[in-house]
Amino acid sequence: MSSRIDVTVAERSVAWGGWVVGPTFLGPEEFARTGYDYVGFDMQHGYLSDADVALMLRRLEHVPIATVVRLPSTDPAPIGRVLDAGADAVVIAMVETPEQAAQAVAATRYAPAGVRSFGPLRASLGMDAAELEARAGVFVMIETAAALPFVDEICAVPGLTGVYVGPADLAISLGHAVPDMWTTPEVTDAIRCVAAAAKRAGVVAGIHAGAGKTGNMMASWGFQMITLASESQALRRGAAEHLREATGSSGDNGAGAKGYS
Template sequence: MSPSRLQEALAANPQVWGGWVVGPTILGPEEFAAAGYQYVGFDVQHGYLDDADVALLLRRLEHVPIATAVRLPSADPAPIGRVLDAGADAVIIAMVESAEQAGAAVAATRYAPAGVRSFGPLRASLGQDTAELEARVSVFAMIETARGLAAADEICAVPGLTGIYVGPADLAISMGYRLADAWTHPEVRAAMVAIQTTAQAAGLVTGIHAGAGKLGKTVADLGFQMITLASESQALRRGAAEHLNEAVGKTHDEHEQRGYQ
């Protein structure tokens, strides 16, 4: 059976660094792998992708040394099952605000009698053993709202959950702040730290959507383990701007770009 590259990376490193894919790119995930990123996330919530697009991209990455995660908008078991059948190492479920929602996400990754996942792996390398198929899957609940923050203790106590993944943008907005306050307002920063502390105390992996390299360093120092740095569109913009500035002989301070959170 194909091992979980994400579980292997998390076991071997204090932090794992990820890229993010929001469109049906063929080159993006491979370039993240070539650059040394340890995982790539595919965005079915905000990106221009559906689970069928993701299945094709996952098949292309079967022999590329990078772990994979898929963000989905809900705990609907059908799309969760399809991306897992295609070989995703992890699912990240958006906007989780209760233990019940987190439990539903876990159940969607487990076969009966423990869950509601339907059997049907699409890759021969995944094997046929249901216990092994379940064991290779990591399940992350996104805490990114004030209601999710208030329920963090209950969410983190859900059996079978692998980790918590923080979305700073929605968290700031739901707390009544501007998007620009996501990384600067003390109360938003304190909320992120509180979520990380609660999840870590529960023995869970802590992930976050940093959206930029400098912010990635900041959240690594806060103890987060799974850190998404940039989307393929951000990386393209930054690289394209640097090439243009080199060509025309200009220099400028690099502004960190915000990505999908």
């Protein structure tokens, strides 16, 4: 058994994702209905508890969409809880060294390979530790200048599913303004380097694009897991388009997607 993200990438070459930052049942289901491949739940910047995430994951148990949860650190306890609740993968923020990446992997593995505690919360997950390990994908975020010299070593960490670029924090770390992150050569070169390192290591390259056009560009750069929009961005864009149609106005359709992460 492999993680659902790995399977999707193998089948379709690119997995397209939505993002959820607050408690909602409709958002993830609408992403699935629209044809997105995965939905991410944000426990770093979002307003979500692990109980919120567990309820939404349960709601999606029979919905054809993969699920990932972003967490702020390699602390094994919260990582284990969201995996026990049925998340298909975790995305660990602010990883800067191969040692930290190895800690993230260990948090998804049982002894002797890791430090995860056994305790699946859903009967449908089964009780086979090896299968539970195999279905748990683990991504680490490359989003600081300090991580860039170690990208190849991070990508080579055994058991890692992939790396995931946070372009906003990466731009800030490199000394550039967030609105300029897609047009500043130092930032875009760093982003391309991460994708290239992932390809060399044979792991999935992911990124927070924040908009469809940017997502298309990231796919051309070799990224295979691309988050397009959060539920608030999607709602704002749709609401603005309805208002534009109703009033006959033109101009900014309210997309406002900057690709923040």
